[in-house]
Amino acid sequence: MELTLAHxxxxxxxxxxxITMLFxxxxxxxxxxxxxxxAALYKGSIVSGFxxxxxxxxVAAKELFNIFLxxxxxxxxxxxxxxxxxxxxxxxxxxxxxxxxxxSYLILMVVTYVISLFFxxxxxxxxxxxxxxxxAVKAGLPVMAAASIVCIAGQGMALSSDYIMQVAPMLxxxxxxxxxxxxxxxxxxxxxxxxxxxLVIVYVSHYKAIHKNSSSGAKTEKSNEEEAVFFDAANEMAxxxxxxxxxxxxxxxxxxxxSVLVPLSLLGVMIYMFQNKFSGGTGLEGGDGAAFIGxxxxxxxxxxxxxFNRMHALDKVSDHITDGFVFAFRAMAPVIPIAGFxxxxxxDFTGSILSLGEDAAKPAFLFDVIEAAQTYVPQxxxxxxxxxxxxxxxxxxxxxxxxxLPLTGALSGALATAGMDASTLAAIGQxxxxxxxxxxxxxxxxxxxxxxxxxxxxxxxxxxxIPVIVGLFLSTLAAIIIW
Numbered sequence: 001m002e003l004t005l006a007h008x009x010x011x012x013x014x015x016x017x018x019i020t021m022l023f024x025x026x027x028x029x030x031x032x033x034x035x036x037x038x039a040a041l042y043k044g045s046i047v048s049g050f051x052x053x054x055x056x057x058x059v060a061a062k063e064l065f066n067i068f069l070x071x072x073x074x075x076x077x078x079x080x081x082x083x084x085x086x087x088x089x090x091x092x093x094x095x096x097x098x099x100x101x102x103x104s105y106l107i108l109m110v111v112t113y114v115i116s117l118f119f120x121x122x123x124x125x126x127x128x129x130x131x132x133x134x135x136a137v138k139a140g141l142p143v144m145a146a147a148s149i150v151c152i153a154g155q156g157m158a159l160s161s162d163y164i165m166q167v168a169p170m171l172x173x174x175x176x177x178x179x180x181x182x183x184x185x186x187x188x189x190x191x192x193x194x195x196x197x198x199l200v201i202v203y204v205s206h207y208k209a210i211h212k213n214s215s216s217g218a219k220t221e222k223s224n225e226e227e228a229v230f231f232d233a234a235n236e237m238a239x240x241x242x243x244x245x246x247x248x249x250x251x252x253x254x255x256x257x258x259s260v261l262v263p264l265s266l267l268g269v270m271i272y273m274f275q276n277k278f279s280g281g282t283g284l285e286g287g288d289g290a291a292f293i294g295x296x297x298x299x300x301x302x303x304x305x306x307x308f309n310r311m312h313a314l315d316k317v318s319d320h321i322t323d324g325f326v327f328a329f330r331a332m333a334p335v336i337p338i339a340g341f342x343x344x345x346x347x348d349f350t351g352s353i354l355s356l357g358e359d360a361a362k363p364a365f366l367f368d369v370i371e372a373a374q375t376y377v378p379q380x381x382x383x384x385x386x387x388x389x390x391x392x393x394x395x396x397x398x399x400x401x402x403x404x405l406p407l408t409g410a411l412s413g414a415l416a417t418a419g420m421d422a423s424t425l426a427a428i429g430q431x432x433x434x435x436x437x438x439x440x441x442x443x444x445x446x447x448x449x450x451x452x453x454x455x456x457x458x459x460x461x462x463x464x465x466i467p468v469i470v471g472l473f474l475s476t477l478a479a480i481i482i483w
Contacts, residue, residue, distance in 0.1 A: 003372055006042035009034070010344065010365035017338075017407070021397050028334050031341035038344060038365060039354055048354070055353045056340030063174055063349075064339060067167045068332055070294045071120070072324035074165070077297040078119055079320045080304035081258060085251050088131055089259035098132075101140030101210035108136050108146060109153045109199055116158035118266050120165065121438070124154055129452035140213030145206040147453050147460050148467070151446055152202065155438030156468065157195025159401070160431050161188040164270065164293065168405060168434060172426040175339065175409025176416075177346050182423035183430070186483065190431050193478055194471035201467035254307035262300055269296055335403055342366070342406035346413065370414035384415050385480045388425045389472060392432020393440075401437025408433055424483040428476050435472055439464045 013034030017027045032053060039052020081087045094111055098104040111132060115124040133146045161184075162168035169183040176183075203210075269292060301320060305313045343349040345366025356362055388408060395404020408429025416422035439446060442457035446464075450457040 003368060004042065004363075006038045006363070007365050007369055009041055010038050011369055013037070013341070014366070014407070017341075018391070018394055021395055021404070026334070027403065028337050031338050035337070035341045035344065038341075042363065043354060051355060052353055055355065056344060057336055059349055059352050060336045060340035060343055063343070064171070064332070064336060066291075067170060068325070068328045070165055070297075071167065071328040071332065072321065073294045073297040073301070074119060074324070075327045076317075076320040076324035077262075077301040077304070079323055080301050080308065080316075081262060083251075083308045083316075084258055084304060085255040086258035086262065086304070089255050090263060092131070092259075094132060098135045098139040101136075101142075101213050104136035104139040104141045105145065105149065105203060105210065108132055108141070108149050112150050112153040113158050113195075116154035117161075117164050121154035121159055125150065125448050125452065128154070129449065133453065140210055142206055142209045142213070143453055144455065144460070144463060145202060145210065147449050147455055148202045148463055149199065150449050151439045151460065151464055152195055152198050152468065155446065155449075156198065156435050157191050159438055160194070160434040161191035163188045168402065168430055169427075171335070171339070171402065171405040172409040172412070172430045173423070175342055175346070175406040176413035176422045176426045177348050178413065178422050178426070182421075183426045186423055186427040186479070187430055190427050190475040190479055193475040194431060194435060194468070197471035197474050198464075198467035201470060202463075205467075250308070254304075258300075258304055258307065261303075265296055265300060269293055332402065335406070338403050339406040342410045345410040366410050367414045370411075381420050381480050384420050384425060385428055385476050388412060388415070388429040389432040389476045392429040392434075393436045393472075396433040396436025396438075397441055401434035404433035404437070405430060420480070420483065424479050428479055431472055431475060435468055439468050 013030060016030050016034070020027050020030055035056045036049040036053045039056075040046050040049025043049075043052070078087065081090075094107060098107055108128075112124070112128055115128065128150055133143075133150070136146050137143055160168065163184060166180060166184060169187050170180050172187075173180040173183045273292070302313075302317060305316045305320065309316060340353070344353055345364060347362040347364035347367070350356065350364065351358075351360070351362045354363075388411060391411060392404060392408045395401075395407055409426050412422045412425035412429055415425055440461055442450075442461040446461060447457050449455075450460045
């Protein structure tokens with residue numbers, strides 16, 4: 001398709017978005033204005049511009065609503081478990097096996113990863129920091145090491161693959177115009193390479209302190225100060241969540257039941273999904289997997305709410321679901337206009353956004369520009385792979401990570417002819433965006449970890465930088481070589 005003024009405006013707005021992210025500012029305003037300009041210029045009508053803005057957001061909302069729904073249901077279920085105290089009981093047995101700093105390191109890493117994989121890191125962080133980190137620190141793990149583990153294993157390794165809920169791969173794949181399953185498995189492999197590499201580096205850098213604290217019980221003055229401050233914060237958190245004694249007996253009984261039932265149910269879901277995949281089935285990926293998990297979460301939500309208070313269950317279920325949707329829209333709402341703009345980069349969506357007839361030529365503003373520029377760009381796998389990683393890192397500077405996935409996904413589809421398939425490039429871009437947004441910038445969800453553990457966010461981000469960047473370099477190199 002011949003490039004038009006609308007194509008060049010699309011490129012200009014895309015560059016503006018990247019620059020805006022570099023300055024750590026919101027990008028919703030530029031993409032809304034950009035959507036209006038592109039639609040108005042392409043159709044030659046201001047009215048079409050207004051329609052294009054609405055249609056782009058509507059198309060994006062339709063494509064992404066299943067993501068909002070699964071997040072809402074999982075958060076609703078977690079809130080119901082909190083009423084029973086089951087969330088605390090689920091991790092209580094793990095505290096008993098933290099024998100020393102080395103064992104605590106491994107346990108904290110695994111538990112953070114698994115909980116974040118099912119519940120997402122944001123609701124998992126308070127649970128882990130309040131219940132597991134104090135035990136780990138008492139066993140000899142430095143507070144800074146514990147903070148890095150929670151960030152890297154949860155907000156990095158678990159969230160960047162998002163293998164269970166599959167929100168991130170769905171965003172990447174949708175923007176790239178490919179199946180979600182093509183991105184999911186590759187993202188899991190790359191997230192494990194990045195995360196395990198980073199965690200090894202963190203372990204080595206803290207080894208002397210861990211070994212000294214664990215073997216002799218002697219701690220440095222600084223370590224003692226950090227621990228004292230940390231445990232004061234932990235005690236404040238514990239006091240803040242004291243429960244009403246009226247419900248203690250019921251909560252003790254059903255809290256224990258659901259602390260076993262919920263992990264077993266989610267473990268059963270995971271085993272079934274893996275078994276189905278390895279036996280030649282679909283693996284329940286993408287929408288099917290989300291529907292399965294969401295359905296299980298709804299039943300557990302109902303049962304937990306009934307167990308907590310049968311008399312008020314009708315109202316309480318509604319409250320939990322409402323809270324879940326509020327959380328989901330607060331976390332993900334900015335993604336809708338951003339995705340709407342970048343969906344215009346693919347011909348799969350421009351027909352609906354621009355209200356074009358079925359027989360009309362459908363532009364792909366980003367893909368068309370990339371195709372026109374490919375004759376001037378070296379067809380090199382390393383340039384494509386590391387280029388997507390850098391773009392992903394830049395988009396993650398806004399502190400979200402998810403807001404950049406429509407851009408990295410769209411670029412992956414457009415650059416797929418550069419010696420690598422779109423799914424590999426999308427997975428690489430996804431790594432850069434989410435790892436940067438969750439572990440490398442102090443204005444992201446990393447603040448929650450630093451806040452709970454009474455650390456400076458900038459210092460925590462600085463400590464994460466080298467391990468995470470080395471891990472991303474290794475995973476991108478592995479993706480280029482393997483795929």
